[in-house]
Amino acid sequence: MNDGAGDARTARQCSEGKPALDWAAPVSADRPDGDRFPWAAELDGLHAKVWERLARGVHDARAAARHPVLATISAAGPEARTVGLRRADRAAGEVEVHTDLGSDKVAELRADPRAALHVWDRKVQLQVRLRMKVEVLSGREVEERWRGIPQEGRLNYGGEPPPGTPIGHWRDHEATVARERFGVLLGRVEEIDAVVLGERPHRRALFRRADGWAGRWLAP
Numbered sequence: 001m002n003d004g005a006g007d008a009r010t011a012r013q014c015s016e017g018k019p020a021l022d023w024a025a026p027v028s029a030d031r032p033d034g035d036r037f038p039w040a041a042e043l044d045g046l047h048a049k050v051w052e053r054l055a056r057g058v059h060d061a062r063a064a065a066r067h068p069v070l071a072t073i074s075a076a077g078p079e080a081r082t083v084g085l086r087r088a089d090r091a092a093g094e095v096e097v098h099t100d101l102g103s104d105k106v107a108e109l110r111a112d113p114r115a116a117l118h119v120w121d122r123k124v125q126l127q128v129r130l131r132m133k134v135e136v137l138s139g140r141e142v143e144e145r146w147r148g149i150p151q152e153g154r155l156n157y158g159g160e161p162p163p164g165t166p167i168g169h170w171r172d173h174e175a176t177v178a179r180e181r182f183g184v185l186l187g188r189v190e191e192i193d194a195v196v197l198g199e200r201p202h203r204r205a206l207f208r209r210a211d212g213w214a215g216r217w218l219a220p
């Protein structure tokens with residue numbers, strides 16, 4: 001029965017005594033005013049935090065942003081897969097992923113460069129969605145990046161038959177290094193949709209390249 005008081009309850013009252021939901025961590029008891037994430041109070045701070053966490057993913061193999069999900073558009077519909085984040089450049093608004101040029105995502109991106117990169121960074125209760133246009137770099141353009149990849153890592157680029165080819169048994173695949181199959185997905189970010197949980201009300205903002213990343217709040 002609705003006693004009419006529900007609407008007047010604060011978010012804090014609602015979270016008291018209830019188990020924490022993964023997607024909605026309660027306001028911390030020791031900071032009832034909700035300043036666990038002071039960087040999320042203003043648009044500038046949130047925008048800076050997004051790029052800081054992305055950069056952390058590039059440099060720290062254990063960071064959440066190290067392994068985002070890259071979504072593309074295929075002829076059959078949407079596709080999503082885990083990738084490794086190799087570069088995050090706030091000034092240019094660019095991110096990079098290394099890949100095998102023989103993989104399906106490359107054909108998909110060549111046909112339609114629109115893509116999204118998704119990160120859920122639990123530690124700071126931040127979801128990041130980058131909407132971007134992806135350019136596929138190859139050949140001499142990627143020579144310098146190739147030089148920086150250790151031999152073990154180079155095995156990710158090559159192999160016979162190419163990724164996604166049906167094989168009779170996993171032993172039928174031979175891992176080989178093929179320099180010419182190494183490619184870089186250069187994502188030019190057009191929009192950033194950022195959501196911060198862990199405080200009530202939740203925060204959501206949209207930052208667009210088109211307006212100089214000024215950003216605006218959205219209802220979460």
Ligand SMILES: Cc1cc2nc3c(=O)[nH]c(=O)nc-3n(C[C@H](O)[C@H](O)[C@H](O)COP(=O)(O)O)c2cc1C
Pocket residue numbers: 067079080081082083084085097098099100103104105106163164
């Ligand atoms: C933790 C993890 C990291 C991965 N990193 C990459 C990567 O950096 N680049 C890549 O092309 N595939 C990476 N993969 C493999 C892809 O998820 C995917 O299986 C493969 O690229 C084929 O995808 P496609 O057929 O959609 O092109 C990674 C997979 C996992 C589980």
